[in-house]
Amino acid sequence: MYPILALALLFTAKIKQMSKSNIHFTLSFAEPHAHYVDVQMEIHGFDSDYIEVKMPVWTPGSYLIREYSRHVESFQAVSENRSIAWQKTAKNTWRVANSSSPLQINYRIYGFEASVRTNFIDSDHAFISPAATFLYIDGHLNHPTTLSVKLPEQWSRISTGLDKVEDKENCFYAPDFDILFDSPLELGNQDIWSFDAAGIPHEFAMVGGGKYDKHKLTSDIQKIVEEETRIWGENPNKRYVFVTHNYQSAFGGLEHLNSTILASSRNAYSNENTYKNYLSLVAHEYFHLWNVKRLRPKALGPFDYEQENYTTGLWIMEGFTSYYDNLIIRRCGFFSPKEYLNVLSNDFNLVYNRPGYKLQSAALSSFDTWIKHYRPDENSANTGISYYNKGAILTVALDIKIIAETAGQYCLDYVLRAAYELFYKQENRGFEEDEFQTLAERVTGVDLSEIFTAAHSTKELDYNTYFHAVGHELIDLNEDSQELSLGIKTGVQDGKIIIKQIERGSGAWDAGLQVNDELIGINGIRLDIAGKELDNILTHAEVDEVVDVLVSRDGLLRTIHSPLRRSAKQQWCIRERSEATDHEITLGKIWLSIE
Template sequence: MKPTSLAILTSSVIFSMSWAMPALADVDYHIDINQPTHHLAQVSVSFPQSDSDVLTVNLPVWRTGRYQVLPVADGVRLFHATDSKGKSLPWKRTASGEWQIALTKPTSVKVTYQLHANELGERLRHIDSSHAFLDASGVFMYSPEFRQQPVTVNMEVPEGWKSYSGMDKGNTSHSFKAANYDVLVDSPIETGINQHVSFEADGRDYDVVFWGEGNYDTQKIVADLTKISGQASAIWPDYPFKRYVYMVHATSGARGATEHLNSTIIQLPRFNFREREDYLRFISTASHEFIHTWNVKAYRPQGLVPYDYQSENMTDLLWMAEGSTSYFQNQLLLRAGVITAKEFFDDLSQRIVLNQHNPGREVQSVAEASLGQWSSTWGDYAVNHSVNIYSEGYLASMALDFSLLSDTQLAHSYRDVHKALYQQYKIPLSYNVADVQSILKNLSGKDYQSWWTEYVNQPFSLPFDDLLAHAGLITTYGQSPKTEVDAGMMLSGLYNDLIIASVLKNGPAWNAGVAAGDEIVAVNGLKVTADGLTKRLNDFNVGDTIKLSIFRDERLKEVSLLLTEQPKGDLSIAPVDKVTDAHKAFYKAWLGVEWPFNDEGEWINTTD
């Protein structure tokens, strides 16, 4: 759906407003990082002349990539507004992220305020003595009246700092410029003491910026990012950018990642890069955020176009925006040779196990989870009554992929759906459910409304073995599977305590009346510790009843719990007994790589 009131800018094309506009004048931003040790900076914004009686100024209440309202404006103090002659203007606070400035005559307006920036974990804003990470949604105010005006950003930073962004460089090494606020808000700045490496892939330029000391291998990271960056053509015909910036933070604990217009920020604790398991987590995240450059940044669902920075942006298709990105991330790594087929399927196996142990899959659909993302907190209630747009969105994407491959005799896959979305619904357009279903019908010749009802609009449980059998695969716990006891509860994992974080619905602990927040102190009258509980439970057999002593609301309580069984060991994915050429063809059409097993059913390549 084409917006009627606001234009959105992609990295390569500027879309004009739908009515005539006066000549554009820059909105000038200036940030003086004058007290980095205390996370403080002074910000000023100079707006062009306004002929209005009131100039409304906003700071977003959420940031792109994080679909939740945040207390962003709590970092602002000492707000002040002046006219073109430097005279103070009266103003009032009208909402959590809104200020209204009274004007008696046409004038330009300068707004100044103090900014506190210590939200590294939110990937919103962070200033300290070594760097500043500035996401404009948490740093720079805007006026809806001038949202489409060109912007410039000038920074005063400590000596020796270097500054990087997906935006174009300005007149100095610490200045940037963008076509409008929408580009600014989607182009974070990393400035400080950092490492920088450049590379080229498939005719595009890339920068990698590292902040923080850690056990990362810059050479390996750059080599793998180069491989990933050349794989986009597996899905999309071209690039929505000419230059891309990977920003990597090695932190004291903060983690997470966020996609932006032509850049990403990825954070991990500083010593969580070296081990293979840690590195796979990092590199798959990098792939995920890179894919977002198309899926979300170049095209996105109706309800997210244009962004409304001051309220929730509702859509029932967040599972496609996030879950489908998760679905593609390791496929790109597999195609690039960054991960092995075994590593790919180890990840899929873990996703299957998590899904099978999630009671919420029987309660909530991915469409409902998409709409509920803005209020999601993911506590004990959510574990039993919700699904995740990332993990279940991955599985819904997989189900759709397998259906499309089967319905088209391998002529089309889910990749073709996203290729069509990119070609037909680039921003400022947007797509809705009917648009996706239309693409599916054009590709397959079949109506996907009933499929959509079954897998998107209502809770679903996938028949994993039936699906994987198309590709000659099956899930297994080994030739002689074993079982172990299951109590159906999880500890918080904090402070080495025995506080129960969640109790799985209809499981042993649930049926015994155990609840989240209870503290276990003994089993059958004998004290247990957090690190010894699992061993203690394994002293019993499936079908045994044990007595748990728990504290609830500081009162001692004893409950009887009947232990059930669960598979012992790790689920894996292996070839079926009789692999056919049809199986191998399906596998190749699905993942784009050759069959990974030899004739004995062993992995051909298990090294990195």
């Protein structure tokens, strides 16, 4: 049989099987105050002796094995009111004897972790993270499913990117489990309003209160949507949903195919700086609508939900997005050029004030995200960097180099649009990094190899080579600082000064001070929790002077002899260059969108 004919027959058989099979979920809440959601999974029409159902161990966009199945309890299988035999065969797998009659699987999920990637249920609302909630039948990730939600009587609203099933109340449809797992649900009494942007209906949902101005938020976010749509050339959604969880203090987000979940402080909207940070967060997660959810490395889809999906390309996906989020806020006029340069400088500070930048490349940081990024410890700053910040500073070099070498005719926008058109729209596949580089160089005519090579190396670029080309310079304001430091970060616990971090290569590192040591005194002087005595000692000491540090380690007193060294803290600033030529100034205005 010819391969094409075999595939055609296989596809036809698959369609016939799916037409007679059915998967339906029902969510209900018997005890939302106790943080439970009850899940019923109805299965019909699968011809096999048994069915294996599985739960994902991670959720796309958040690269950590989270073991969602640990929150599953009260698993049952029934058919026509009789129990069906089942066996748990792996941490996230249940094997259930199949039945000729409809099979019903019931289970409960405990959810009480307030984040954008995990279930949270209480008496006020429920946030349902689908990968942490819904089982799938092994081998049938591409099967369509429907979902009904039975709201508690005190709740009245549902926000989700899933399509509604016509003529059925609170019923939704997903064409496959990839879509289902990428479509979170917010259930409760959230404040909802709608608006159009870039010709697309958008829904906005606010959870947890907050001092926000709907009209201003709508107007400002419309500008962000319009600018991002202009960059990419089209908006691929027919509808988009924003959900913001407002807390006393929070910040973050997670992208989805046609929705995003944000976390913010409920007071962020009444302060100019925190409001702009929130707009930058919106710009970041919305940018992922294209960059990650559609334009993506090969490893990021189709997904294996049972194990890590490795890629070295997160510096492109998150790094590019972390560069563009603030640049878009600048283009929309929310940041002045000076404000934008300050927030861009912060990326350099975040990279270069972590000694780990000498040990870990942006590409390795991407690959190791599964074991490092979401599991920081007291030594993380000494061993690695974030592909968000390192990716962002590599991206500004790319953008500036393209602008400078094409005399402002091209910028990174053109590369993104071309990559989206080729890899997503035309070929519908993920890319390899070398393919992305080749496309970028073909579109712009610029050799970008130095920057792509730097992403896989701990050798740093000379960033002023790029900034000078657009009339700016990157300088370390602390370069000539005489400030001394032990090289530690401390915190106060129960009135005690506790060492929380020790900087690699510092006097404290070499002397053998340890994290969790209680810092009691230096040179016979007892230290105060306000830090005044330590500041006084550092102010009047000499470089390489050895001080006697009295600590309590696990209840035992000891004195550590530690040298004082110049502080390694860097304070980077991007500013206009006084020696810039008229041409360089013109290119700088193009980069910063200055009329």
